[in-house]
Amino acid sequence: MRPAQCKNLERNVFDDLPPDLERLLTLRVWHAMWLARIDNKIAELQRREAEREHGRHVRPARPEWIVQLGIGTGRPPVQVHAGDCYAAGNRRRAIHRDEARRLLASGLPACPHCQPDIDLRILE
Template sequence: MNDAESSRLTLLRFLERVQGRDLSRTRRWIADEERREAERRVGEARRPSAPGWLIERGLDRINIVAVHTGECWDPGKRVKPASREQAIDALRQQVPACTKCRPDTALGIEV
C-alpha cells in the first residue's frame, strides 16, 4: 500500500466521522422538533374554546360600550365573554354593535 492510498483511506475515515456527527446532530434536531410539535398539540387541545360573543365595557367598567362576536379582531381591552342571550339583550338596549365584526348581523338583529 502506498502513501496515496493510505492518505485517501485516512480522508475517507475522517469524512465518515464528520458525517456521523452531522447525522447525530440532525437526529437531535428532529427529536427536538417532534417534542415541540407534541407540546404545541397538547397546548391547542387544552386551550379553552373562544366565546361566541363579547361585551366591551367602558373605562368605568360599568357602562357597556359595544358588543362583539367572539372572533372579532378588534374587541378592545375591557371585554368579557357573554352568552348569545346577553349579546342580544345588549343590542336591544341600544348598545352599539362593533362596526368591524357586525354581531348584529351575525345574530340576525337589525339595529
C-alpha cells in the first residue's frame, strides 16, 4: 500500500466520528466515564478475589475428630464423629484422637454414618 492510500484508509476508519470538536469532547468524556466504571468494577472484583484467597489461607484446618454436644447444662457429649462427617450437627467441638478413643471406650456412641469407631479400631 502506498502512503497516500494509508492516509485515506486512516480517514475512512475515523469517518464515523463527529466532525466537530464539541461532540468529540462529549464522546471523550462519556468514554472516560465508562472506563472509570470498568476500572472500579475490576478493582472491586480483584479485592473480592484477594479476600477469598486470604480466607482460604487463614481458614483453620478441619479437625480429624469431633464430638457432638448435647443441649442443657454442661452440654454433655452425645456422639463421636470423624471431622468431615455431614451428620455431626451444629453443637460440636474438635477433639484429639486419644480423646475420641477414650470417649468411645467409655461407651459414648459412634456416629453410624462416618463410623469413627472402625477408623479408631475401637471394638465393642
